[in-house]
Amino acid sequence: MIDDDFVKSLLNGRDYLSFKHHEDCLTINCLPESLVDFTKHLRDEETFDLLVDLTAVDHGDGAEKRFSVVLHFYSLVHKSYLRIHVLCPDNEAPCIPSVSSVFPAANWHERETFDMFGINFLDHPNLKRILMWDDYPYFPLRKEFPLAGIEVPLPAADVAEVTGADVDPAPMMGGPFVASGNSRMSEAEPRAKDESWTEKSEKPL
């Protein structure tokens, strides 16, 4: 049963943890250096033995700690989710320990998080890009990266030479199709922002 007593016993004696209020499920802040030990405890002692998701959040350039990694666990005994929230210590080269030694399912999740956010998972057995190609120079889900992309050469130099193709920013005519973000999601219907740029009206710099 996930109640106040459970949270109290979980936090008791572990000063690297703190409670974080969320409406949807129990959320615990954890310091990065104790993450592996705590996930092992969750798996072996608290029956949270299913790693549902592992991803990251970019809080933007102004944030004191820019990146945080979020892990979701499920317990088939408690029939409940638990979220661990880890703030990455370094904004320039964010890194946290890998939990893939405890949860093998984390292996590819961590590779994807590295690919999209550039977060380094220490002691990961095979930390390389999983979606983009190996020498892609950017991290696409970071806040400063434009949805349309940035011009870079095609992954294969010989194909690029024969075809003359390269990786171009996508045209944003009539898009992107997103909610405005100023009001509640239930009220703000997603609309095309129409960030159009064509031959006649140039792309704003």
Place this chain on the structure above:
Amino acid sequence: MISNEVGYNSKVEGEVIVTRADSVINWIRKHSVWPMPMGLACCAIELMASAASRYDISRFGMEVMRFSPRQSDCMIVAGTVTYKMAEVVRRIYDQMGDPKWVVAMGACASTGGMYRSYAVMQGVDNVVPVDVYVSGCPPRPEALLDAMMKLQGKIGNESSVRNLSNKPEPTGVA
């Protein structure tokens, strides 16, 4: 006696047909297109449907889908071409023997479709020469069949003999 026969009569014409080499070659080619299903996304499901009994692409002599580029002569690019995959599409295209054709099936393969994104190539014609574009997201099997019939029409009008003698130097990368 009034003959009801129309067309070729071997008794009258002595088992000889007079025609042009282009017509014969193109006639043969267009009725035995061997497609290479380059299935990259949901369009591939419609491609499978057009090969199945309800739509039956074999009515047009193109049911022999080969998963090896060396045994096929028409690449049907069915789905979203990411920049990472574009290299593979081009290499497979280069492994196909001449003559060869490309059909861009669906909005994604034709223009990038709804994926105005950093990861998706905005049309497969950036890396391979496309003969027929099919609209739709995904196109219905009828649309693909229509495109394949248009491709047959295109094959039927090619200067096949001249192309044989004026064959350009291969620029393949595979």
